[in-house]
Amino acid sequence: MKIKILSMLFVASILLVACKDEQKEPVKEEKKETAITSEEDFNYVVDEFADLKILHYQIPGWEDLSLKKQKLVYYLTQAGLAGRDIIWDQNYKHNLAIREALENIYTTYSGDKSSDDWKNFETYVKRVWFSNGIHHHYSMDKMKPEFNKAYFDGLLKSTNTSLTGEAYEVIFNDKDAKKVNLNEEKGLIKGSAVNFYGENITAEEVDKFYANKKSPNPKKPLSFGLNSKLVKENGKLVEKVWKSGGMYGSAIDEIVKWLEKAKTVAENEKQAKALGLLIDYYNTGDLQTWDDYNVAWVDATEGDIDYINSFIEVYNDPKGYRGSYETIVQIKDFDMSKKMQVFEDNVQWFEDNSPIMDQHKKEEVVGVTYKTVIVAGEAGDASPSTPIGVNLPNANWIREAHGSKSVSLGNLINAYSQAGGSEKLKEFAHDEEEVELSEKYGETADKLHTALHEVVGHASGKINEGVGETKETLKNYASTMEEGRADLVGLYYLMDPKLEELGLTDDYEKLGKAAYNDYIRNGLVTQLVRLNLGDDVEEAHMRNRQWVSAWVYEKGKKDSIIVKEIKDGKTYYDIKDYQKLRVLFGELLSETQRIKSEGDFQAAKNLVENYGVKVDQKLHKEILERNEKFKSAPYSGFVNPVLVPETNEQGEITKIEVTQPASFEEQMLEYAKKYHNLPVKN
Ligand SMILES: [Zn+2]
Numbered sequence: 001m002k003i004k005i006l007s008m009l010f011v012a013s014i015l016l017v018a019c020k021d022e023q024k025e026p027v028k029e030e031k032k033e034t035a036i037t038s039e040e041d042f043n044y045v046v047d048e049f050a051d052l053k054i055l056h057y058q059i060p061g062w063e064d065l066s067l068k069k070q071k072l073v074y075y076l077t078q079a080g081l082a083g084r085d086i087i088w089d090q091n092y093k094h095n096l097a098i099r100e101a102l103e104n105i106y107t108t109y110s111g112d113k114s115s116d117d118w119k120n121f122e123t124y125v126k127r128v129w130f131s132n133g134i135h136h137h138y139s140m141d142k143m144k145p146e147f148n149k150a151y152f153d154g155l156l157k158s159t160n161t162s163l164t165g166e167a168y169e170v171i172f173n174d175k176d177a178k179k180v181n182l183n184e185e186k187g188l189i190k191g192s193a194v195n196f197y198g199e200n201i202t203a204e205e206v207d208k209f210y211a212n213k214k215s216p217n218p219k220k221p222l223s224f225g226l227n228s229k230l231v232k233e234n235g236k237l238v239e240k241v242w243k244s245g246g247m248y249g250s251a252i253d254e255i256v257k258w259l260e261k262a263k264t265v266a267e268n269e270k271q272a273k274a275l276g277l278l279i280d281y282y283n284t285g286d287l288q289t290w291d292d293y294n295v296a297w298v299d300a301t302e303g304d305i306d307y308i309n310s311f312i313e314v315y316n317d318p319k320g321y322r323g324s325y326e327t328i329v330q331i332k333d334f335d336m337s338k339k340m341q342v343f344e345d346n347v348q349w350f351e352d353n354s355p356i357m358d359q360h361k362k363e364e365v366v367g368v369t370y371k372t373v374i375v376a377g378e379a380g381d382a383s384p385s386t387p388i389g390v391n392l393p394n395a396n397w398i399r400e401a402h403g404s405k406s407v408s409l410g411n412l413i414n415a416y417s418q419a420g421g422s423e424k425l426k427e428f429a430h431d432e433e434e435v436e437l438s439e440k441y442g443e444t445a446d447k448l449h450t451a452l453h454e455v456v457g458h459a460s461g462k463i464n465e466g467v468g469e470t471k472e473t474l475k476n477y478a479s480t481m482e483e484g485r486a487d488l489v490g491l492y493y494l495m496d497p498k499l500e501e502l503g504l505t506d507d508y509e510k511l512g513k514a515a516y517n518d519y520i521r522n523g524l525v526t527q528l529v530r531l532n533l534g535d536d537v538e539e540a541h542m543r544n545r546q547w548v549s550a551w552v553y554e555k556g557k558k559d560s561i562i563v564k565e566i567k568d569g570k571t572y573y574d575i576k577d578y579q580k581l582r583v584l585f586g587e588l589l590s591e592t593q594r595i596k597s598e599g600d601f602q603a604a605k606n607l608v609e610n611y612g613v614k615v616d617q618k619l620h621k622e623i624l625e626r627n628e629k630f631k632s633a634p635y636s637g638f639v640n641p642v643l644v645p646e647t648n649e650q651g652e653i654t655k656i657e658v659t660q661p662a663s664f665e666e667q668m669l670e671y672a673k674k675y676h677n678l679p680v681k682n
Contacts, residue, residue, distance in 0.1 A: 001312055001313070001384075001390070001391045001458060001482065001483070001486075002315075002387035002389070002390050002413060004389075005114075012132070018487065018609070019474070020499040022196075022247070029109070029292055042567070043056070043577070044056055044057075044252055045224075045536060046413050046456045046639055046661075046663065046664055047126070047663065047664040048346050048369070049126050049127070049630055049633075049635055050118025050123055050126075050127050050628045050633070051127075051633050051634050051636070052127065052130050052636070052637065053633040053637075054130075054635050054636070054637060054638065054639060054664045055347055055383065055416070055636055055637070055638050055639075055643065056415065056638070056639060056641075056660055057411050057413050057414075057415040057638050057640075058374065058411060058641065058658075059154060059331070059374055059375075059376050059411065059413075059641055059658050060374060060411060061331065061333075061374060062331075062658050063567065065304070065331065066181075067654075067655070067656070068265050068267075069265075069304060069331075070656045071265045071532070071653055071656065072262055072265045072266065072267065072305050072448065073280070073305055073331065073376045073643070073656075074375070074643045074653070074656050075258050075259075075261040076257040076259075076305070076307045076309070076327075076329040076377070077095060077257045077327075077329045077376060077377030077379075077643060078123055078260050078261075079255050079258035079309060079327070080255075080307075080327030080328075080329060080377060080618055081263060081327075081379045081381035081467055081671060081674070082251060082254035082255045082257070082258055082675055083248075083251050083252070083254070083255045083309075083325050083379065083380060083673045083675075083677070083678055084326065084379050084380060084675045084677075085251055085675065085676065085677050085678035086242070086248050086251050086325040086380065086670055086678065087132045087264070087324060087325045087326070087379075088132050088133055088382050088678075089195060089248070089628070089678060089682050090194065090196065090322075090324055091131075091132055091133035091179060091194060091195065091197055091213075091314070091316070091324075092133045092134060092135060092179065092194065092195055092327060092428065093681075093682075094134075094166060094167035094170060094194050094425035095128075095132070095133035095134060095276070096678060096679075096680040096681075096682075097163065097366065097680040097681070098128070098133075098134060098163065098167055098170075098673065099128065099129075100680055101135075101156070101161050101162070101163035101167075102125045102128060102394060103669065103672055104161045105121070105127070105155045105156065105161050106121075106122070106125050106158060106665075106669075107157045108159045108160075108161075108667065109155060109158065109159050109330040110158075111119065111158055117151045118263075120147045120154075121127070121145070121147050121151070121155065121370060123146070124143070124145045124146070124509060125665075126664065126668075127143050127520075127667065128143070129384070129665075129668040130384050130385065131143070131385075132380075132381070133179070134170070134171065135179035135193060137180070137278035137370065137385045137635070137637075138385070138530065138539055138635055139359070139530075139532075139535065139538065139539075140178050140180045140181075140538060141165040141177065141178060141179075142170075142176060142177045142178070142179075142193070142457075145171060145172070147342055148172075149172050149335065152171070153203065153611075160415075165404070166680070168203050176193035177193070178191060178192060179193050179194050179195060179316070180192050180315070180316055180317075180538075180622075181318060181324075181537060182318060182476050182631070184203075184476070187202070188203045188318035188476065189201055189202060189203055189318060189319065191318075192318045193328075194317065194318070195229065195232070195519075196230065196317050196318050196319075196321075196322040197229065197230050198229065198231030198232050198477075199228070199231075199232065200232060201230060201231075201232060201237070203318075203319060204379030204476075206230065206319050206321070207228070207319075209225050210225060210321065211239045216288075217621070218479075219397060220291065221397060221469065222287040222289065222290075222398050223287055223290060223291070223323075223394075223395055223657055223670060224317075224321065225239070225321030225322055226244060226287065226290065226310045226311055226314070226321065226323045227241060227243070227285055227287070227290070227310075227322075227323065228240055228243045228247070228285070228322070228404065229242075229247060229322070230322075236362065237591070238497035240562075241285035242285065242311060243281075243282060243284060243285030244256060244282060244283045244284075246285055247682055248678060250525065250677055250679075251676060251677035251678050252282050254675075254677045255309070256279050256282050257284060258283070259275055259278060259279050261277040261500055262275055263276060263279070265313065266303075267302070267303035267304065267305060268300070268302055268303055269478050270300035270302065271302075271303045271305075272303075272341055273296050273300070274293060274296040274297040274299075274300045277289060277291050277292050277293035278297075278309065278310065280293075281293050281310070282310075286357050290310075291398065293393065294392075294393040294395065294398050295391070295402050296351055297405075298393065298398065298402045298403055298404060298405055299402065301505065303330070303332075303406070304331060305330070305332075305334045306326055306329055306332070306373065306405070306407075306556070307327065307328065307329045307330060308326065308328045308332045308382075308390060308392060309326075309327040310323065310326075310327075310511065311323030311324065311325055312324065312326050312381075312392065312394070313326065313381065313394070314394070314471070315477075315479055315540060316381070318555060320471040320475070320476070320479070320594070321471075324380065324381040324382075324661040325375075325380040326378075326379070326380035326381040326382040326447070327378065327379045327380050327382065328375060328378050328382050328386075328387075328390065328409070329374055329375070329376045330373035330374065330375055330407060330409075330471060331373060331374040331375075331376045332371060332373055332374075333371070333372040333373055333374050333410045333411075337372050338452050339369045340371070340372060340408070341454070341502070342457060342502050342503070342504060343451050343455040344455055345453065345579060346498075346502065347365045347455060347459060348364070348365055348409065349458055349498070350452075350460070350493060351365050351456070351459075351460055352491075352496075353498075354460060354461075354489070354492070354589070354591055355587070355590050355592070356460070356461055356477070356590045356593040356594075357594060358588060359464075360461050360462060360464075360593045360594065360597045361598075362459075362460070362462050363462065365459050367373065367462070371399070371405070371406070371407045371408070371411040372407065372408045372409075373407045373409060373410060374410060374411045375409050375411055375412055376641070376643070376644070377488070377640050377641070378452070378638070378640060379640075381382070383634075383637070383638065383640065384410065384637030384638055384664075385488055385635065385637040386412055386540050386637060386638055386640065387409065388408065388409050388412060388413050388416070389406070389407065389408045389409060389449065389450050389453070389454055389456050389638075389676065390406070390407055390409070391406040391458050392404070392405055392406075393403060396463070396469055399458075400462075403457070404459070406454040406455055406456070406458070408450050408451065409455075410618075415638070416636060422435075424526070424627075424630050424631075425438055425439075425628065427626055427629075428521055428525055428572075429515075429517070429521065429572075430521075430565065430572040430573065430574040430627070434517045434521075434574075437510060437513050437514040437517060438514050438517060438518055438574065439503070440514070440518075440589075441507075441510050441511045441513075441514035441515075442514050442518055444504075444505055444511060444520065445494060445511050445512075445514045445515035446515075446518075448490075448494060448499065448505070448511070449487075449490040449491070449494060450490075450506060450513060450517075451520075452489060452490035452493050452494065453486045453487055453489065453490040453574060453618065454488050456484070456490070456493070456523065457484070457485065457486030457487070457489035457490055458486050460485075460486075460593075460605070461485070461593045461596060461597065462597065463596060464597045464598055464599075465596055467597065467598060467599040467665055468599060470482060470596060470599070471602075472599075474595070474596070474599065474604045475601060475602055475672060477601070477604040477605055477608050478604075479542040480541075480544045480547070480607070480608055480612065481538040481544075481592060481595060481596060481604050482596070483540055483541050483544040483547050484545075484547060484592060485589065485592040485593060485596060486543030486587055486617050487519075487544055487545070487548055487604075488588055488592060488601060490547070490588060491515070491519060491582075491585045491589075492582065492585045492589055493507065494511065494512045494515040494516070495508065495509070495512030495515070495516065495578060495579070495582045496508060497514075499511065503568055506636035509578075510624065512576055512578060512582070515576075516575055516581055516582075517575060519545070519548075519549065520549050520551075520552075520553070520573055520575060521547040521573060522545060523546050523548060523549025524546070524549045524550065524553065524573050525571070525572075525619075525623055526623070526625045526627075527542055527545060527546070528615060528620050528624070529623060529624065529627040530634045530635070531615065531620070531621055531633050533621055535559065536585040536613050536614060536615065537612060537613050537614075537615060538613075542606060543612040544612065545556045546609075546611065546612045546613075547608055547611035547612030548585075548588065550589055550609045550611040550612070551584075551607070551647045552584040552585060552588060553573070554611075555587075555588075556577075556581060556584055558581060559577070559578045560576050560577070561575070561576060561580045561581050561584065562575050562576065562578055562581065569622070570622070571622060571623075571624065575613060590606075592607075593604075595607070616646075639660070639661050639664055639667045640661075640667065641659065641660055642659045642660065642661055643656050643657075643658060643659045643661055643668075644656065644657045644658075644660070
């Protein structure tokens, strides 16, 4: 599971270094900025275009790692990047062909680059880079270019670029308009452009196909469908498996090559064993090996370096089977981890004192780890748009039997904070006290919420015996229900004296107030700036923030727990009774856990559809107007630091330096050249 940034506002309000004006000045001559040492000198914002902002991040403590550990990090980042093309093809079957054409134009066009048309073309290319394809990374909508077909034809011609047929037409027409469609009426598969299913396959056929697959041990269900594309051949459904020698084989072989190197510098036996199993899995595509790998990976907790690498999250599959390729390479952040250890040590207390029904509580919450890590490199679905926290593996039986690893991506969260400003908070907060609380306690509240969400939230509760995994029972509502449930665990405890007792805050009431204000404001108001007027809420995390907020608002109406106020034509939500709001969060948590435990699809559907999807058009319009004065882009992502190895005469690495790319386009073009490991058609 991944945690996307809780709320831009939330984080933007924390540290008041306003970098909005520090727009990048692309350094044309200098290829790379070298070794940035002090925080103040570091310009977090690299680029801004459309609704996007590109940030840098640093790798604090890099110099303190031994050369062997630096090598491990380096090999793992290379392994990740080696599979970069996979996510492009997974996202949409024509993405690689389109990218190649766009990049050829971008690098060879010698005509007028001062025209609006060219600037619009440039923006389109950057947006496509950012989304790893032609669909918006967050809204899932196909992005509309702001240049016309005639202009594009001219560019193709003058640069000798060839792009024909559907790959060409789709840039301008209405086909394949949504990457992932969760509206059943449009057909989950038919309505989704994502490249996980062949032509003419229905959701019912997929269900039937996988219902017939039986795991050797029903208590340890294999992740059927995780690493393949499902196609119809001669009227029969077949999986095209992503493995060496199979689909994406040429990229996978490159991944394996780097993983082999990583294995030679593993920190310990367990880590080496896990890497070995991952290599086996890539070579064979065998799902039993995948589970063996995950067990070994969860078990390998002693190293300072860790990583995620494979087909992991299933959010991009409307049916929730197939994993998107992603990788994150991490270095342990010892300082922050110490603080979060507190939650781990007390996880049973949180389970025992949870407002969920007793029969849904775990008698023993197993092996949850929570770590703040320093990210050293990302690729695939995790880049340039990144999660801020990750909790893996996804298979429930492994989580229950072996525990899970949960990390918060500390240096990325820090970069987000540094790049923000506080003016937005002032615009949307109801009163001065709310602003002050958010500024003083918002950052801690945010961190503790993420920690509670991951460590306690995802680990909490159990599914009734005989009830299936949520992807079978709650289907397309499984993700948003799980994220909402974990959020609610966090919300319930953010106003608990236990936090003060554990030394996590100096004032749990103020911390809780800040957390509740920020959550409700985001869930009911500010997250709407990410949507276009008329759009429904689609993304799982956005949905859960809205259904949680809208539900407690409605249930608390008669007691005026949250009051909607309109001042000078501006809408605000003001929390009048925090303790009663906490009780409501508890009630909703209990109900959400019941839905998960019993697999109550209808209740999940009602909750999400009634509270999480529709948007009040009048309010939305107002919010968008109020937001207009803030130029800052609603979405951010990152360029990766560049790890540059120095070698001696024998070709051995003697030193690895961290540099920063000069610009977003420089990194994207370099990646395209260096890690172009797939043909345009797969
Ligand atoms: Zn989560």
